[in-house]
Amino acid sequence: MTAEYRIAEDRLGGEPTLVVSAPDDSARVVLALRGATLLSWQVRHGAAGRLKELTDGYREEEELLSQDGVRAGLMAPFTNRVADGRYRYDGHDHDLLPGRLGDRTIYHGLVRETPFDLVHTTTTTDSARLLLHTTSIRPDRYPGYPFALDVEVEFTVTATELTIQIRATNVGDTTAPFAAGWHPYFTLSRPIDDLLLHIPAHTLIRTDASLIPLTGDAALLALDDCPGMDFRAPKRLGDAVIDACYADLTPGPGGRIETALTDPATGEELRVWQDRGYMHVFTGDTLARDRRASIALEPVETMTNAFNRPEHAAALALEPGRRREFGFGVAHAAPAT
Template identity: 30%
Template sequence: MTSPTGDQYELALTSEGAHARAVITQLAAGIREYSINGIDLVEPFRVTDSPPMGAGIVLAPWPNRVRDGVWEHAGETQQLALTEPARHNAIHGLLRFTPYRELERGVEALRLGATVYPQPGYRFLLDTEVEYRLAADGLEVTHRIRNAGDGAAPVALGAHPYLRLGETPVDELVLRLSAATHIDVDERLNPVGESPVDDTEYDLRGGVPVGRLRLDDGFGGSLVVDGVVEHSLTAPDGRSVSVWGDEQFRYVQVFTPRSFPGGTAHDDSGTRLAVAVEPMTAPADALNSGAGLRWVQPGETWTARWGIRHRGIV
């Protein structure tokens, strides 16, 4: 039987007494499983399922939403397919349902590729690559986008991991964001402004239990320390898992659905709370605002890196 996510690529690494394991999917080059010594650090899902609520997928050549799927380029209106019809938006780029091809595979690393072909609303030709590599302290992800066309192409990147710490209830995990601004949105979750988080419910820099949060919100102004932006979840026993990105990942989306499928990490019955911490190089509607948007020149390759780290897990 063919899986809804295509071929499954298993990576493994034993280092410093810890056994890391990841399963990457052919569809959307997504992370289906990632664990340390059997402790899940992302929400796993069954090989017979599609990614629930976008779990683990790559978001390219833009993350998040484009209002009405409409933007302007070279004086012409561009109309993208409305892939979020309930809100009349285009969402999460053009590779969400694309099977990637294997470019290079090892025991602890994998490189996949997919092409974005010119199409209505996005008339650019891009060769994209995603490289996953297990390391002693986490999972490292490198994106490369080469403009194979003859005109500059607007590009942004994101990913959609749902984080967890084994069987620790998600509502007990404390979320800390290094973000100083909140992306204000309308009823369709499209940006209408950006505000400081100081003295608001959106100030998560000091940490807030996930159980108190009801978010599908973007944040910006992330603090860069030694070239890295980092957002973390911490369990009551001090163990933590974090999403980090290079200095290009200055935006993050946090999504806390109460209807994530599965009663526990490995139970397919019922629904429960989950938390997605989505690193992004640009916020929602960047094709219109230009915020964080990278214009990749013909023949140029743009590289961006992010990953998942763990602390206190052996």
């Protein structure tokens, strides 16, 4: 009988994890149940090569619990920041940081620290599929978000690709604001300064000093007017410091939007894809560990502070009984031989 993908339980310190392995050990993925967080994605180089790490995830339980850098965090029900931790929705004011004075920065949603349960797996000779689910998003559970959501995350692992579908169902009786995204860090085992980046975007989102987008159309800057941030043609990152969102993304021939990270010395490439939305890029200059050793390429449904932007109201609205899905992933192309 032909061997299939394997799924095993493990732990990162005291945190439960799942280890997915290809039949020939050519690929390996480790997921933490906390936040349905990708900890590691490795692929083999060549028929007899060793596994190579392609992500820069949490390495220890303490890192996962601290959430420093939000390494591979799934972002929902909001992505990136909400200005001052406050927003107004359906005629009601909400405070995500009640009683907090001073620094009121809140970012990257709620589910990244939420426990998930593994509810279903499917393994074949070519892939493994894992479905994780949480019912933790409930009224009065999280300050400032009085809505009821069931969230599930489906991972599909193959020899060269990792696919993620995040789905939210509104199980409450009021319309909820919801958007999703992913915050992974990628590495090709070289300093990011040496790598080429290609983003098929035509617009850069302008922000204030707190990284909150400017109001209205003032937030939209054509990349023709900002050549230093223009990666429509593959360009070496060099010493560029980036923490920015790109908009007006152009789909490729297959309909998927793809952002590419390439090692020009070998031709090895990662292609981060998404079915819609925006691409946020962060060069990791403020990380507590290994600054600029990896780059965050973040597919997101909406721009930062969408909860406070009227033009995003329709995209955010998740009505009672309705479900919405956001799909994204990453594919690996081996170095040229």
